[in-house]
Amino acid sequence: MTDLGPATVAPPRGRAGWRSMLPRWSPKLGVGLGLIAVIALFGLLGPLFVGDPVTIRDLGLTPPGGEHPLGTTLTGQDVLAQLAHSTRGSLHIGLLVGVLATLLSALFGIVGGYVGGVVDEAFSLFSNVMLVIPGLPLVIVVSAFVPADQRGSWTVAVVLAITGWAASARVLRAQTLSLRTRDYVAAARVAGEKPWRVIAVEVLPNLLPLLASQFVFSVVYAILSEAGLSFLGLGASNSSTLGTMLYYAQNGFALQREAWWWFVPPGLVIALFGCGLALVNFSIDEIINPGLRDIPRRPRAEAVREPAPAARTDDDVVLTVDRLSVVYQVDTPVHAVKDVSLTLRRGEILGLAGESGCGKTTLAYAVDRLHRPPAEITGGSVTFHDRDGEDVDVLALRPEELRAFRWSKLSVVFQGAMNALNPVITVRAQLEDVLITHRPGMSRAARRARCEEVLRLVGVDPRRLGSFPHELSGGMRQRVVIAMALLLDPQVMIMDEPTTALDVVVQRGILREIMRLRDEIGFAVLFITHDLPLLLELADRIAVMKDGEIVEHGPAEQVHREPRHPYTRRLLDSFPSLTGERGAFVRSGEPAPSGGAR
Numbered sequence: 065m066t067d068l069g070p071a072t073v074a075p076p077r078g079r080a081g082w083r084s085m086l087p088r089w090s091p092k093l094g095v096g097l098g099l100i101a102v103i104a105l106f107g108l109l110g111p112l113f114v115g116d117p118v119t120i121r122d123l124g125l126t127p128p129g130g131e132h133p134l135g136t137t138l139t140g141q142d143v144l145a146q147l148a149h150s151t152r153g154s155l156h157i158g159l160l161v162g163v164l165a166t167l168l169s170a171l172f173g174i175v176g177g178y179v180g181g182v183v184d185e186a187f188s189l190f191s192n193v194m195l196v197i198p199g200l201p202l203v204i205v206v207s208a209f210v211p212a213d214q215r216g217s218w219t220v221a222v223v224l225a226i227t228g229w230a231a232s233a234r235v236l237r238a239q240t241l242s243l244r245t246r247d248y249v250a251a252a253r254v255a256g257e258k259p260w261r262v263i264a265v266e267v268l269p270n271l272l273p274l275l276a277s278q279f280v281f282s283v284v285y286a287i288l289s290e291a292g293l294s295f296l297g298l299g300a301s302n303s304s305t306l307g308t309m310l311y312y313a314q315n316g317f318a319l320q321r322e323a324w325w326w327f328v329p330p331g332l333v334i335a336l337f338g339c340g341l342a343l344v345n346f347s348i349d350e351i352i353n354p355g356l357r358d359i360p361r362r363p364r365a366e367a368v369r370e371p372a373p374a375a376r377t378d379d380d381v382v383l384t385v386d387r388l389s390v391v392y393q394v395d396t397p398v399h400a401v402k403d404v405s406l407t408l409r410r411g412e413i414l415g416l417a418g419e420s421g422c423g424k425t426t427l428a429y430a431v432d433r434l435h436r437p438p439a440e441i442t443g444g445s446v447t448f449h450d451r452d453g454e455d456v457d458v459l460a461l462r463p464e465e466l467r468a469f470r471w472s473k474l475s476v477v478f479q480g481a482m483n484a485l486n487p488v489i490t491v492r493a494q495l496e497d498v499l500i501t502h503r504p505g506m507s508r509a510a511r512r513a514r515c516e517e518v519l520r521l522v523g524v525d526p527r528r529l530g531s532f533p534h535e536l537s538g539g540m541r542q543r544v545v546i547a548m549a550l551l552l553d554p555q556v557m558i559m560d561e562p563t564t565a566l567d568v569v570v571q572r573g574i575l576r577e578i579m580r581l582r583d584e585i586g587f588a589v590l591f592i593t594h595d596l597p598l599l600l601e602l603a604d605r606i607a608v609m610k611d612g613e614i615v616e617h618g619p620a621e622q623v624h625r626e627p628r629h630p631y632t633r634r635l636l637d638s639f640p641s642l643t644g645e646r647g648a649f650v651r652s653g654e655p656a657p658s659g660g661a662r
């Protein structure tokens with residue numbers, strides 16, 4: 065199933081793995097790197113070409129021009145020379161703090177999180193204490209405590225580093241706690257690797273994008289904080305930085321004298337450098353969470369939808385999907401659903417089978433418009449034929465209409481949906497929530513009665529309404545989700561591998577329940593699975609999907625006895641001796657005569 069959840073950092077494997085940890089080229093990254101490169105070069109090489117920044121001339125304040133492209137200060141010192149040396153000083157402190165704070169946060173966050181136990185508790189306590197101490201006042205106190213003549217750039221860097229690592233350590237700890245439970249980390253531990261090696265080889269590479277982002281953040285924090293400290297007269301005494309420049313400009317009443325050339329350049333360099341680092345940070349964020357990437361906007365000429373069919377051709381049809389196409393607009397666009405046409409009749413179970421990756425989930429999401437960028441519907445239509453005779457063009461519904469349509473006319477049960485139940489809310493509250501949203505006029509008593517009714521329908525004791533999800537078995541939770549999908553008496557239910565996570569016996573029980581409910585209530589089901597033999601037992605009609613296309617479509621019996629497409633034959637052959645007589649197990653609950661109960 066398409067993973068729409070939050071992205072996690074995948075373990076690096078081989079060259080491709082390392083390449084995936086580099087930021088993708090984007091205008092943001094280009095501008096960010098450009099700004100950083102220009103300012104870094106200016107700081108590195110500029111001092112070699114400009115004169116002495118401390119030389120006092122008998123010029124006083126002079127505006128930019130001639131010999132002094134950025135003018136002079138009150139004491140006749142060249143602003144350009146000061147700017148070049150100050151940029152170097154600020155970069156020096158920024159880099160020192162970036163490295164120190166990143167090392168500290170890695171030590172307390174990663175080592176603590178991985179080792180656990182007392183070490184983690186002690187490290188965590190220390191990080192928390194550092195976190196609640198207000199940063200700037202502490203920096204001011206510590207800086208003021210160190211005598212001015214000993215307050216070099218190293219001292220200032222150390223002070224800033226010890227006040228700026230704790231938040232990053234918390235983030236790294238949380239990520240490490242999650243990583244240490246991953247199978248490949250457990251495998252390395254079981255294989256007898258030493259803890260430092262597991263951290264270095266298995267854990268650290270996964271945290272590199274995060275560490276890089278923390279480093280960038282620390283550099284920005286350091287440059288800005290140092291500027292603040294220097295502005296207050298508490299900065300490094302032996303070096304000039306952009307902050308000291310601003311401090312002297314302030315002391316020389318540059319603003320009042322309208323000597324903009326004195327304070328604007330250092331302010332601008334700080335702002336542009338921060339801006340450059342922030343832009344690079346965006347690109348690093350995109351490695352950690354690819355979902356943040358910009359989706360390239362493509363011309364939508366081919367995406368013009370055809371209007372939905374004006375009228376249904378068959379009174380029995382409840383859903384018509386006509387030539388639906390869905391494309392994932394990524395670097396190399398993925399045409400996941402190609403011109404798919406399906407009709408679903410009232411009360412029928414239509415099975416959609418196909419191997420993993422053929423586009424089943426994408427289709428299920430698109431039919432209910434639950435797809436998210438980069439997925440885009442590039443053509444076709446979805447029409448819902450309501451009981452009352454109205455035809456609804458699903459792709460044309462406005463957001464409000466769509467909200468009302470979903471769940472009450474067409475509900476969806478996704479693979480692993482049982483895990484979607486909120487663990488801290490009772491089953492009753494979660495069921496009632498749906499009714500409160502969609503049936504605001506319903507009385508409390510009626511809501512309760514309906515919740516009990518649907519639970520009974522799916523074979524769960526209504527006394528379980530007061531339970532929390534963790535108090536139910538996986539099968540019961542899945543039944544609760546199906547009950548939730550039934551609450552508003554929908555005419556169509558889309559079920560995407562609803563029982564895959566369950567053991568065979570529970571799976572069979574639920575499938576029998578679905579068939580019984582379909583017979584009792586009469587809703588139609590679009591049942592999606594990779595398990596074709598299962599559909600042979602369950603579905604009335606079957607559509608077989610391959611590479612985004614429907615390659616075969618017909619009554620289940622026909623698909624079973626006379627599969628026309630070679631792919632269908634291959635799918636059937638891949639489950640040779642496991643398939644009993646069609647329908648024997650699910651429909652009657654008896655094992656198949658061939659002894660092939662699946």
Ligand SMILES: Nc1ncnc2c1ncn2[C@@H]1O[C@H](COP(=O)(O)OP(=O)(O)OP(=O)(O)O)[C@@H](O)[C@H]1O
Nearest residue numbers: 065066392394398400419420421422423424425426
């Ligand atoms: N976010 C995405 N970006 C790019 N391609 C994607 C994205 N999500 C899915 N795809 C691609 O779309 C195609 C269809 O995926 P989909 O998840 O719909 O398949 P599926 O048949 O439901 O598979 P499964 O049974 O394993 O869930 C696959 O080739 C997949 O790689």
